[in-house]
Amino acid sequence: MDIGAFPKEVEIFEVGPRDGLQPEPVFIDTRKKIEYVNMLTEAGCRKIEVSSFVHPKWVPQLADVREVFAGITRREGVTYSALVPNLRGLELAAECGVTEVVTIVSTSESHNRKNLNVSPAETLGEIQKINAEARRRGIRVRSYIATVFGCPIEGEQDPAKALDTALALESFGAYEISLGDTTGMANPVSAFRIPAMIASRLTTARLAVHYHQHFGLEHANNFASLQAGITSFDGAAGGLGGCPYAPGATGNCATEIMTQMFRRMGIETGIDSAKIGKAAEYAKTLSTLIHGKCGV
Numbered sequence: 469m470d471i472g473a474f475p476k477e478v479e480i481f482e483v484g485p486r487d488g489l490q491p492e493p494v495f496i497d498t499r500k501k502i503e504y505v506n507m508l509t510e511a512g513c514r515k516i517e518v519s520s521f522v523h524p525k526w527v528p529q530l531a532d533v534r535e536v537f538a539g540i541t542r543r544e545g546v547t548y549s550a551l552v553p554n555l556r557g558l559e560l561a562a563e564c565g566v567t568e569v570v571t572i573v574s575t576s577e578s579h580n581r582k583n584l585n586v587s588p589a590e591t592l593g594e595i596q597k598i599n600a601e602a603r604r605r606g607i608r609v610r611s612y613i614a615t616v617f618g619c620p621i622e623g624e625q626d627p628a629k630a631l632d633t634a635l636a637l638e639s640f641g642a643y644e645i646s647l648g649d650t651t652g653m654a655n656p657v658s659a660f661r662i663p664a665m666i667a668s669r670l671t672t673a674r675l676a677v678h679y680h681q682h683f684g685l686e687h688a689n690n691f692a693s694l695q696a697g698i699t700s701f702d703g704a705a706g707g708l709g710g711c712p713y714a715p716g717a718t719g720n721c722a723t724e725i726m727t728q729m730f731r732r733m734g735i736e737t738g739i740d741s742a743k744i745g746k747a748a749e750y751a752k753t754l755s756t757l758i759h760g761k762c763g764v
Contacts, residue, residue, distance in 0.1 A: 477736040478699045479515065481610075481646070481676060482508050482723055484751055485536075486517040486551055488708030490527050491717070496754050498532045502539040507750055508705060509543050511743035513723075517570060518548050521557035527712070537564040549610065553584060558598050562605055569602060571595045571642075572612040575629040576619035579650065583614065583711065592636055599640040611642040612678065614711070616662060618653030627662045634666050638673040645673050646702055649689065650711055652682030652718045659689035664696035676700035679721045681707060686721040687729060701726060705744060706751030719757075724748040 485505050489496060501519075508516050518540065524531035533550065542548060549568040552558045561569050573591040574580035580588045595611065602609050615622075616630045634645050647663055659677070667675045677693045677700075679686040690701055703723035710717030724744045730737050 474694065474733065474735060475699050476734075477738070478694070478701060478730055480513065480723055480726060480737050480739060481515040481517065481700060481702045482513040482705065483517045483678070483702050483720060484508070484704035484706060484708050484723065486519050486530065487702075487710075487720060488704035488706065488751065489754065490520065490529055491710050491712040492529050492755060492757060494756055495529060495531075498535045498539065500754055501532070501536050504705075504747070504751055504754065505536070505540045505548075507743070507747040509541065509546055511705075511747050512737075512739040513744070514545065514738055515547050515549070518550055520551040520553075521560045522551065522553050534560070534564055537566065552598060554594050555597055555601060558601055558605075558607070562607065566607065568608040568610060569598070570610045570612065571598055571637075572614055572648075573633060573637075574614040574619070574650075575625045575633060576615040576622045578621040579615045579619050582621070588633070592633070595637065596640045599642065603641055609640075609642050610644045610646065611637040611640075612646045612648050613637070614648040614650045616647045617649040617658050618651070620651045620653075620717075627665060630662065631666050631669060634673070634675075635669060638670055642673050644676055644700060645670070646676040646678045646700075648678040649680050649686075650717065652680040652686065654679055654689045655685065656688045656692035659692040660696045663693050663698050667697055674700060676702060678702035680710065681718045681721060687725065690721065690726060690729070704751070706748040706755070708751055708755050708757075710757070722748065 519533040520530045551570045679689045703726045704720035705723045707719040707722035709720040727739045
């Protein structure tokens with residue numbers, strides 16, 4: 469291991485307010501969601517996924533997306549993004565002053581149909597349209613690829629599907645592509661090999677990783693991906709989250725633990741350890757699921 473080859477800093481993309489809260493069955497007061505986002509801003513998070521412009525029928529917890537965006541205190545230099553499933557979602561995001569949107573597609577046919585009700589090919593077609601319109605509006609696009617390291621319905625996934633999807637997303641204009649471990653099926657070997665393989669083929673898009681909890685293995689996976697050259701990592705303060713359409717989904721990798729890991733390695737994140745710890749404790753008070761879904 470060449471410690472000298474590690475970067476001096478990495479970026480953590482905070483997904484807690486969207487991916488962390490979306491599966492919660494009891495509606496969380498909008499003011500508490502706003503407070504959560506504001507605490508993340510105060511902690512020094514520079515990329516925060518605030519909510520989603522998915523139809524409330526599918527994700528009732530995020531039905532107050534407009535109110536949340538209207539209520540948060542925005543800080544210069546911080547990107548406040550939202551997930552959009554289609555062109556209508558992009559239009560609504562633009563109306564709320566969102567300057568970066570996030571799209572998602574699965575390598576798994578079964579998961580994509582459960583999550584978005586269409587095939588991966590159809591989703592990619594919609595994402596291509598989103599990118600074109602976003603470019604016209606001056607909005608940046610970040611893209612998730614779900615089930616890269618395995619699908620809870622179909623099982624192991626061929627990494628070639630993730631590569632083909634990543635190349636397509638890059639060609640559409642995504643500035644960053646995040647490889648998702650939807651239900652904690654990755655291991656340090658796959659967490660090294662798959663990102664390294666895909667990164668070697670990308671020419672313009674940056675690559676990120678998005679691991680879910682599995683008895684602490686998510687931290688080993690982040691370390692393996694760091695060794696593969698990845699410098700962008702997704703996390704949720706408090707370890708909240710999980711896909712509501714993925715059987716056995718666990719919480720996201722906890723941002724506060726990730727921050728501590730990198731700090732102890734001498735790698736800067738720009739996030740204040742004490743303040744992100746407070747944000748994590750607050751996030752846990754919003755959740756009724758975290759005690760049983762995090763695989764810890």
